[in-house]
Structures are given as C-alpha cells and as structure tokens.
Amino acid sequence: MPGAGLSAAARAALLQRLTRRGGASAPEAAAESPGRDLSTLPGLRDIEMVREAGAALGLESPYFRPHDGVAGAHSVIGGRDCVNFASYNYIGLNGDPRVAAAAKAAIDRHGVSASASRLASGERPVHGELEAALAANYEAEACLAFVSGHATNVTVIGHLLGARDLILHDQLIHNSVAEGARLSGARRIAFPHNDWRAAERELAAHRARHGRALIVIEGHYSMDGDVPDLGRFAEMARRHDALLMVDEAHGLGVLGATGRGSFEQCGVEPGAVDIWMGTLSKTLSGCGGYIAARRPLIELLRHSAPGFVYSVGLAPPLAAASLESLRVMQAEPERVARLQGNAALFLALAREAGFDTGASAGLGIVPVILGSSVAAARMAAALFEAGVNVQPILFPVVPERAARLRFFLSSEHTEEDILRTVAALVAARDGLRAG
Structure with a gap:
C-alpha cells in the first residue's frame, strides 16, 4: 500500500496539512512585480497543498x-x-449507435458548430425539436437550451433576481446556483440540507422585506444521492408567494419509474414547480443545459439572458444527440x-x-x-x-x-x-x- 510506511505521527501531521487551508508552503515566488505575480493567486496554495500531500x-x-x-x-x-x-x-446512451447516428446526421446537415448566438445567426430545426421534447417531459409551456449546464444556472438566476430579492437554497446546492445567486446581488440564505421546515422558517421570517423570492433545490443530490420532499417545497412556495426552481441535472433518466425526474419519483404534478433546470451532458449524452417553464419566462430569457443572447448556440450534433437520447429513454x-x-x-x-x-x-x-x-x-x-x-x-x-x-x-x-x-x-x- 503506497504510503503505508508512514508513522502514526507522520500520518496525523499529513492529515492536518491536508485539511488546513493554506497549510502548504507557498510556491516559489516568480520574479515579477506583485501585481503580475501569478504564483500568489488565491487558491493556488490549496492546490499545491493537496499535491504535496x-x-x-x-x-x-x-x-x-x-x-x-x-x-x-x-x-x-x-x-x-x-x-x-x-x-x-x-442509462448507457453515450455510445449508443442510434445516438451517434443522430449526431452524425446533424453534422452532415448543419456542420459541427452553430457558429454564433441563435439570436444573431438564427436557429437550427433541431434546437426547437429538442426544446419542445424537453418541455413536454415537464408538461411545461416552453423550454430554452443553453450551451453550458453550469452557465444555465449562473445566467438565469443572475438575470432574474436583483438586489431587492431573496434566494433560499439548500446548503448542498451546486456551485452554479451559488454563483448565480452571488451574481444577482439578491439576499442569499442557505438552509440545512433537505430541511423544508427550516427553509419555511427562513422564508416566513424574511419574505415580506423582499420583492421576489426564489427557492432552489436539487431533484437528486450528486454528493449524497438523496431526494428532497418535493411536495413540501412546492406547497411552501405557494403559501409564501415564492418561485420554486429545481435543478434536475442528476434527476432526468434516474428518478421515477420512466426516468422523467423528481416529480415522477415524488408523485408531484410537474406544474407545481415554476422553473425546471437540467443538463444535457448526463442521461442525454450531449452538452449544455435547459430551462423548462411558463412561456413568459422563456421568452424573457430567449431575448435577454446574457448566457444565451451573447453565447454561441448549442452545437447541432449535441442537440441531436440529446434529442435522440430523450426519445430512447422514453421508448425504453x-x-x-x-x-x-x-x-x-x-x-x-x-x-x-x-x-x-x-x-x-x-x-x-x-x-x-x-x-x-x-x-x-x-x-x-x-x-x-x-x-x-x-x-x-x-x-x-x-x-x-x-x-x-x-x-x-x-x-x-x-x-x-x-x-x-x-x-x-x-x-x-x-x-x-x-x-
């Protein structure tokens, strides 16, 4: 076993170094002025610490x-x-011959890239087909696909909420949600993991002082593999005039008898959730993210969300692969x-x-x-x-x-x-x- 010869004292010291931020010796300083010295960038010491350990x-x-x-x-x-x-x-669809064939056909028809923003350079039919199929999965009025799953949460949350608003999220929420909340400037409160009672206490205490309120949870938490009580969160959002957003990155294709997601797993009507977010890179074998919601929200995002308007559109072969994966999931x-x-x-x-x-x-x-x-x-x-x-x-x-x-x-x-x-x-x- 590598490292098994370390004494107990050495192992304890190593563990202390591994778990104490900033405990490693700093990399040797570059011969640069302080403002140009990249060796002092925040976080670099932590990376070096783990490497040394x-x-x-x-x-x-x-x-x-x-x-x-x-x-x-x-x-x-x-x-x-x-x-x-x-x-x-x-569900084993990355590498499935049908999915690969759909991607190759899209390359033959549209090329590899969308080249520019869909607003600026136009749509490809596969974009609309994918969005319609995803909207149907959530029984939503409309859907919009983004080029990155992480960027979907950052740009949507950062764009929809502002300094007068309130965001409550699970303390184990994904980094992309936390970054979007920080970008928005809204007041941000994290509640204990999966504790809807604690979330409601926070919401009741702070809701009246803010314009809009957004509750964000995950449908299937990637660190723990557990599922929230979706019905309780939906009821709470209604009672306190708040929006509920569910990140289904690890839910689609995993939860529910047919893989439709956390609403199917929990026996909740999908319309009880205001904003469904998901990714295309997992079950759907592509790359990107999506939002399924009521039409006014999707129209706003389509015309003004920075991560959509100013970003290249989803690559056609990736959209085609995700669409075919969704069809196979539903058929099998x-x-x-x-x-x-x-x-x-x-x-x-x-x-x-x-x-x-x-x-x-x-x-x-x-x-x-x-x-x-x-x-x-x-x-x-x-x-x-x-x-x-x-x-x-x-x-x-x-x-x-x-x-x-x-x-x-x-x-x-x-x-x-x-x-x-x-x-x-x-x-x-x-x-x-x-x-």
Missing part, C-alpha cells in the same frame, strides 16, 4: 485520467479495462429500471459490508463515506489497482468528516461488476486497517 503518501492523482473510448459502465484507462463508476452515463424505460436495480443492489451490499452510505436513496448515486481525506484517497488508489475506477471527494469540497468515494451507477453495470466492486471495497478497507 498526495506525493507524501505516494498516491498518484486520480483526477484528469485519460479514458480511451466511451466511458460507460466500463472504461479503458492506461490500456487497462476498469469497472467505471466515475461517469454520468446513467427498462433502462431506468436496470439502473435503479443496480443502484439498489450496490447500496444494499455496501451497507451489509458495514460501509456508511449516508442518506442515499439508491437510485443512481451511492456515496461511501470514510470520514478522512487520506483514507478516501488511499481507498480510491487501492480500488484502481484492483480495476475499479471511482473518484474520491475530499476536503474542502466536502467537510473532512464527510470525505468519501462517490459511485455513479449505470444501467449497463452487471451484477458481477457490482459484486466485484463491493469485494474490492472490503479488501481495500481491510488492507488499510492492517496497514
């Missing part, structure tokens, strides 16, 4: 590994086939059933083996919480050696006590893949304890 442990960085071919339930990394749990290819709900079955099996076996899987619902995402960044990094390295690719999530992305491995399941994983992986987890844990 990994080197001291003898651990290779698990990030930015090149995958040779389609990264699905299996992937080839460094010439070696691995069981892969680091992909959002939930058995893919969603296989995904959910695999996730439930993995969750049950991991818990039976004594691992902390938090509040995961076992629908597509299962964390294995180890409570130590060093332990998570070592476990990930041991698993990779055993032919299992899974990413560690370390401090400061999560609190040190919540450091974890994060498993993204796919409909294409086999029972053998899952049994092998849990056995490798147990072996890695036992090896660490022995070491």
Whole structure:
C-alpha cells in the first residue's frame, strides 16, 4: 500500500496539512512585480497543498485520467479495462449507435458548430425539436437550451433576481446556483440540507422585506444521492408567494419509474414547480443545459439572458444527440429500471459490508463515506489497482468528516461488476486497517 510506511505521527501531521487551508508552503515566488505575480493567486496554495500531500503518501492523482473510448459502465484507462463508476452515463446512451447516428446526421446537415448566438445567426430545426421534447417531459409551456449546464444556472438566476430579492437554497446546492445567486446581488440564505421546515422558517421570517423570492433545490443530490420532499417545497412556495426552481441535472433518466425526474419519483404534478433546470451532458449524452417553464419566462430569457443572447448556440450534433437520447429513454424505460436495480443492489451490499452510505436513496448515486481525506484517497488508489475506477471527494469540497468515494451507477453495470466492486471495497478497507 503506497504510503503505508508512514508513522502514526507522520500520518496525523499529513492529515492536518491536508485539511488546513493554506497549510502548504507557498510556491516559489516568480520574479515579477506583485501585481503580475501569478504564483500568489488565491487558491493556488490549496492546490499545491493537496499535491504535496498526495506525493507524501505516494498516491498518484486520480483526477484528469485519460479514458480511451466511451466511458460507460466500463472504461479503458492506461490500456487497462476498469469497472467505471466515475461517469454520468446513467442509462448507457453515450455510445449508443442510434445516438451517434443522430449526431452524425446533424453534422452532415448543419456542420459541427452553430457558429454564433441563435439570436444573431438564427436557429437550427433541431434546437426547437429538442426544446419542445424537453418541455413536454415537464408538461411545461416552453423550454430554452443553453450551451453550458453550469452557465444555465449562473445566467438565469443572475438575470432574474436583483438586489431587492431573496434566494433560499439548500446548503448542498451546486456551485452554479451559488454563483448565480452571488451574481444577482439578491439576499442569499442557505438552509440545512433537505430541511423544508427550516427553509419555511427562513422564508416566513424574511419574505415580506423582499420583492421576489426564489427557492432552489436539487431533484437528486450528486454528493449524497438523496431526494428532497418535493411536495413540501412546492406547497411552501405557494403559501409564501415564492418561485420554486429545481435543478434536475442528476434527476432526468434516474428518478421515477420512466426516468422523467423528481416529480415522477415524488408523485408531484410537474406544474407545481415554476422553473425546471437540467443538463444535457448526463442521461442525454450531449452538452449544455435547459430551462423548462411558463412561456413568459422563456421568452424573457430567449431575448435577454446574457448566457444565451451573447453565447454561441448549442452545437447541432449535441442537440441531436440529446434529442435522440430523450426519445430512447422514453421508448425504453427498462433502462431506468436496470439502473435503479443496480443502484439498489450496490447500496444494499455496501451497507451489509458495514460501509456508511449516508442518506442515499439508491437510485443512481451511492456515496461511501470514510470520514478522512487520506483514507478516501488511499481507498480510491487501492480500488484502481484492483480495476475499479471511482473518484474520491475530499476536503474542502466536502467537510473532512464527510470525505468519501462517490459511485455513479449505470444501467449497463452487471451484477458481477457490482459484486466485484463491493469485494474490492472490503479488501481495500481491510488492507488499510492492517496497514
């Protein structure tokens, strides 16, 4: 085991360095004036700290590994086939011949790029077809597709809300929502994870002093794999004259009997949510984001949202791939059933083996919480050696006590893949304890 020869004192010191921001020695200063010295950029010390800690442990960085071919339930990394749990290819459509054929046909018809903003240079028919299909999934009046999922939240939230407004969001909300809220200038309040009662207390206490209020939650949280009580949040929004926005990045294709998302999973009418946001890069095998909502909101965004008006339109082959993926998902709900079955099996076996899987619902995402960044990094390295690719999530992305491995399941994983992986987890844990 790399780094196993470290003494207990050395390991404790290393953990302290790994978990204390700014604890690493600063990179050697460049021979530049202070205003031009890029070695003092904020955050650079933290990156160097993590690099030094990994080197001291003898651990290779698990990030930015090149995958040779389609990264699905299996992937080839460094010439070696691995069981892969680091992909959002939930129902196995990235690499599906029908999806690839749709993308190639769009290239033949429209070329690779939209070249400019859709407002400036015009639409491609596939843009409207994709947006109509997504709107239908949410029973919404209209939909608008953006070139980036992250930018969708940033530009939409940043554009819709202002300094007189209020934004309440789950404390585990995605960075893109937090960045959009910061850009808007609205008052921002984070409530404890999935605690609708705490959210309502905050809303009741502050609503009267603000113009508009927006509640933002995720339909399926990517760190914990859990699902909010969507009905409670919808009722709360109505009672307090607030808008409800749900980020479905990890919900579409994962939640509900046919993969329509969190409203199907929770038995809530989709119209109870004012703004549906999602991404095209996961279940839908493309790249970009979308907003599905009532028509006046979509018309406003289409003509004035900076991330749409001043950005290149979604590439036609990506729009075509996402549209075909959505059609396959709707025609083959058995893919969603296989995904959910695999996730439930993995969750049950991991818990039976004594691992902390938090509040995961076992629908597509299962964390294995180890409570130590060093332990998570070592476990990930041991698993990779055993032919299992899974990413560690370390401090400061999560609190040190919540450091974890994060498993993204796919409909294409086999029972053998899952049994092998849990056995490798147990072996890695036992090896660490022995070491």
